[in-house]
Amino acid sequence: MTSALYDSFIADYYDESPIVKGRLQDVAFYRNAARDFGDPILELGCGTGRITMALAEAGKRITGLDLSGRMLERAVEKRAALRVEARERVHLVQGDMARFDLGGEKYRLVIIPFRPFQHLLDVRQQVDCLECVRKHLAPGGRLILDVFQTDAERMHDPVHMREVPLTEYETADGRRVRISERVAAFHRAEQRNDVEMIFVITHRDGRQERLVFAWPLRYFFRYEVEHLLARCGFQVTAQYGDFDRSPIRDESPEMIFVAEAVKEKP
Ligand SMILES: C[S@@+](CC[C@H](N)C(=O)[O-])C[C@H]1O[C@@H](n2cnc3c(N)ncnc32)[C@H](O)[C@@H]1O
Numbered sequence: 001m002t003s004a005l006y007d008s009f010i011a012d013y014y015d016e017s018p019i020v021k022g023r024l025q026d027v028a029f030y031r032n033a034a035r036d037f038g039d040p041i042l043e044l045g046c047g048t049g050r051i052t053m054a055l056a057e058a059g060k061r062i063t064g065l066d067l068s069g070r071m072l073e074r075a076v077e078k079r080a081a082l083r084v085e086a087r088e089r090v091h092l093v094q095g096d097m098a099r100f101d102l103g104g105e106k107y108r109l110v111i112i113p114f115r116p117f118q119h120l121l122d123v124r125q126q127v128d129c130l131e132c133v134r135k136h137l138a139p140g141g142r143l144i145l146d147v148f149q150t151d152a153e154r155m156h157d158p159v160h161m162r163e164v165p166l167t168e169y170e171t172a173d174g175r176r177v178r179i180s181e182r183v184a185a186f187h188r189a190e191q192r193n194d195v196e197m198i199f200v201i202t203h204r205d206g207r208q209e210r211l212v213f214a215w216p217l218r219y220f221f222r223y224e225v226e227h228l229l230a231r232c233g234f235q236v237t238a239q240y241g242d243f244d245r246s247p248i249r250d251e252s253p254e255m256i257f258v259a260e261a262v263k264e265k266p
Contacts, residue, residue: 005119006047006068010213013199015048015074017179018167023114025243026146027054029256030113034060037142038108044097044129045116049075049090053082056089063091063107065100098128106138112145121192121218123228130232134261143234146256149241149248150219155193156186163198176202184214193217222248222255234259 006014014020030051034041039060046052046064048071055062056079066072072092079090093102097112098120110133120126133143154160163182170176178200185194197213226236236259241252248255 004066004068004071005215006066007070008213009199009211010197011048011068011070011074013171013177014071015050016169016171017177018169019179020050023050026113027051029243029245030111030144031055031058033111033142033144033258034058034109040105040107041109041111042102042105042107042133042136044110044112044133045114045119046075046092047071047114047116049078049092051111051113052090052092053078053086056082056086059089061089061091063093063102063105065093065095065097065102067094067096069094098125098132100132100136102136105136106141107136108138108141110137110141110143112143115147117145118147118218118220119215121190121216126228127232130229130234134233137261140260142237143259143261144256146254147220147225149252149255150221155191155219156188166197174204187216191219193219220255225255225257229257229259233262233264235262 031054034055039062041055041060041062043052043062043064046066049064052062052064052075064075072094075092079087079092097116117126120129137143160183163180165178165180168178180198182196183193184196187193195215195217199211199213200208201211202208229236236257238258239248240246240254240256241248242254243256246252
């Protein structure tokens with residue numbers, strides 16, 4: 001297994017960060033989707049199991065797949081803390097969402113929550129991922145993925161190369177954490193930015209450290225995703241601009257696509 005981007009300090013800070021902790025609307029959205037479309041569910045890029053465990057607690061059988069061993073370690077800990085019936089509904093797998101084969105299992109719902117798809121930088125990987133999803137979908141099943149809606153100005157204005165504070169919080173064991181963010185480089189021709197999330201951590205003994213989570217981020221445009229889905233044999237059945245199911249508008253923060261496989265791939 002190749003080493004993954006999230007096999008770093010980020011796995012230890014992910015769940016407690018207000019940026020992640022404050023995301024409650026997407027949990028409710030995916031819980032409703034699970035109610036509407038049923039299980040078993042496959043979650044790609046499940047990370048620490050933030051959505052996985054919520055769906056298992058809602059009574060759904062769910063497989064979470066992620067590339068990062070360290071993110072999955074956190075998910076294993078969370079699964080262990082579930083009630084026994086919920087625990088038995090969760091299956092965790094280490095793997096690449098662009099290249100997986102879960103041995104013939106078919107899913108009623110495949111979800112890719114909180115933008116793992118934006119880690120797939122090139123079209124080949126995106127197509128490979130969608131082809132793997134198609135093979136794993138049960139007839140009539142749905143794929144749901146979310147990406148942020150691209151604000152083109154943010155994607156090239158050098159003002160965003162300046163470090164801006166995002167949030168500050170204290171961990172359960174008393175470390176003070178300050179998070180800021182900057183764009184380190186723009187690659188417009190590749191629709192990709194190099195982003196840095198900077199963590200300044202003050203430990204209980206006063207020692208300070210500065211840790212940088214740096215990653216390349218692929219951004220998408222609405223009709224690009226529609227075309228990509230169509231190319232891979234999907235038909236979009238709904239799309240939303242936020243987790244309240246509002247339509248995609250100019251100011252919408254998200255682009256959420258619900259798609260089903262068409263019988264004949266184009
Ligand atoms: C922003 S986190 C989202 C985690 C989780 N879905 C959530 O909602 O909290 C992105 C996750 O995608 C995973 N990821 C990135 N590239 C991947 C790949 N090629 N295959 C599987 N997982 C991947 C990362 O390891 C990370 O856990």
